[in-house]
Amino acid sequence: MPSLRRVVLERLMRYYRFLSESGAKKPPQTITSAQIAEALDIDPTQVRKDFSTIGLLGIGRVGFEVCEVCRAIRFTLGFDQRHEAVLVGTGHLGSALLAYSGFARYGLHIVAAFDKDPRRVGTKVAGCTVKSMRSLKPFVRRHGVRLAILTTPVDVSQKLADRLVSAGVKAIWNFTPTRVTAPPEVLVRDEHISLGLSEIAYHLTHETEHPSTPHVRAS
Amino acid sequence: MPSLRRVVLERLMRYYRFLSESGAKKPPQTITSAQIAEALDIDPTQVRKDFSTIGLLGIGRVGFEVCEVCRAIRFTLGFDQRHEAVLVGTGHLGSALLAYSGFARYGLHIVAAFDKDPRRVGTKVAGCTVKSMRSLKPFVRRHGVRLAILTTPVDVSQKLADRLVSAGVKAIWNFTPTRVTAPPEVLVRDEHISLGLSEIAYHLTHETEHPSTPHVRAS
DNA sequence: TAGATTGTTAATCGATTAACAATC
DNA sequence: TAGATTGTTAATCGATTAACAATC
Incomplete structure (x- = not known):
């Protein structure tokens, strides 16, 4: 393949979320490409083509x-695989991700959290003990962790990334x-909120100028 | 226009971030499209075309x-405009956004936070007093707020969106x-982490199968 | 069978990249 | 001036949509 x-x-993910959610409520055995397309605002041909791409x-x-x-x-x-991840940076966003329980259904498990701040090291965040940065590289090596989630404040990102890559992620x-x-x-998948x-x-700036601009949905 | x-x-935002950051360190008066392109992994022609699009x-x-x-x-x-926003849902992610101080430079100001949980109402999150959901619609109306940030847990999103739209966002x-x-x-801009x-x-599932797959950067 | 829906090829659309004359 | 860089048109590339025969 x-x-x-x-x-x-990303479209596959959207199909999956839609089908697995709606299935939870009232399981319809089958669904047409037109119904999926309607719900997700995608062309029906696109749906069939995507499905055919993955052999459906x-x-x-x-x-x-x-x-x-x-x-x-x-x-x-690969949702049925087990993907282990380390999370670096236990600030607000890091805590939010640690506390998020929805990852497991996609096979993602955050197995350890790390922070530079000595006051945080040793504390528990969402049931996960925060480890010191010193132990990051050995941990990744020893456990063969292949994914790192970066939620550090700023500026240390590249150095951190280099260390993680050399550790094997x-x-x-x-x-x-x-x-x-x-x-x-x-x-590298960037989730820059600024984008x-x-x-x-x-949109907010030009909204009044172009009231008839056709609506383009994000995501 | x-x-x-x-x-x-999104490319404009990336140019802006790069130029305003690098400018902070050591201000070069001018820069070529090739230099920008190199730094951001974009085609130089694209850079010139984007600039020409906005009249540069x-x-x-x-x-x-x-x-x-x-x-x-x-x-x-529109970064020089003032954009006021309400934030709904003061869980981990909501708190993270409230605490994030980087929005102001883009003109974005979160002026109020709301939560359904009565135990949270009245408390302060990142210097912002949490208000009850009852006061959401009147607040948006009265202050003419045009942006709503949704960080609620689940399932209430659509109803909430409808209320916000009818209030004028x-x-x-x-x-x-x-x-x-x-x-x-x-x-509507969706920031679904699942995408x-x-x-x-x-990538993690197929990485070993396709070691020679050309690298495509995200973002 | 008749008719709705698929799978796929062809056409369209838009975005990216190449080419190059114009310019400072 | 000579040469590097721009601005823009043309060519390419890829993604989306339309068309329609095949199928259940």
């Missing part, structure tokens, strides 16, 4: 089996406002 | 004046994992 583009992965075949005149779709997406995105989920680079084989802000601020 | 696409707005002209053989670029981006994205910044819809003139997770989980 060729490697999937980011836009496709529908049934003519009927649609797709919800369970089968969910299973295929879980398989493709294969992906960095960067919530700091600083850009981070890594070798090609290490995925969202650009769209918000622009 | 025609309305700018999301990708353009460079100087042949020299490049662009950093201050002028920053000013033009600030003007276009023009944009919703949605950090909840639930999809929210609004009339065309109201911008990022799709890319992370996929």
Whole structure:
């Protein structure tokens, strides 16, 4: 299977969230691409194409089996695998992520938290004991952790990333406002809140000028 | 000026962050599109095209004046305006956003926080007194607030959005994992963390299979 | 069977990149 | 002036949408 583009992965996630949630309420056995498209504001052809990309075949005149779709997406995105992560920076955002219980259903488990502040080291955040930065690299090595979540305040991001990469992580989920680079084989996903802000601020500023601007949904 | 696409707005934000940060250290008067492109991993032509879109002209053989670029981006994205926002939901993530001091430089000011939990109402979070949900609509109306930040746990998002829209907000910044819809003139920007997770989980799952996959940077 | 829905190819659309004359 | 850099048009690339025969 060729490697999937980011836009496709994100749509797969949206399908999965929609189907697994609505399935929880009242399980419909099957669903058509048109119904999914309607709910998520996506073109029905796009839905069928995405499904076909991950090897899902529908049934003519009927649609797709919800369970089968969910299973295929879980398989493709690797939700049934166990992904262990370390989190660095136990400020507000770090605590929020530690406390978030929704990750487990996607196979993500934060196994340790680290902080530079000695007053925080040893305390518990969301049931997770905060470790000192000194123990970061050995921990990652010893446990073979492949994902690091960066929620440090500022400016130390790149150095931290370098250390993590040399310790062996294969992906960095960067919530700091600083850009981070890594070798090609290490995925860096930036979640800069300021990117969202650009769209918000622009809209609020120009909203009165262009009342008829067609609505473009984010995400 | 025609309305700018999301990708353009996000690139403008990245230019702005880079130029205003690097300018803080050691102010170079001018910078070339190639230098910006190099730093941000963007095509130099793209940089020039974006600048030309917002009416910025460079100087042949020299490049662009950093201050002028920053000013033009600030003007276009509306950072010099004052944007007031209410925040709904003072859990971990809500607190993190309230405590984040970086918004002000983009003109964003969170003027009030609201929570359903009576035990939280009246307490202070990051210097902001938490108000009851009953007072949300009147507050938005009275102060003419145009942006709402949603950091509630789950499932109440759509109802809340409807109330906020009827109270007059023009944009919703949605950090909840639930999809929210609004009339065309109201911008909804979703910051679903799970979308990022799709890319992370996929990479971690398939990383060993495709060691030679070209590196695509996020953000 | 008839008709709704799929799977896929072709057409369109938009965004990115290349090329290059104009400019300082 | 010579040469580096811009601004813009044209070419490419990729993603989305339309069309429609195949299918259940």
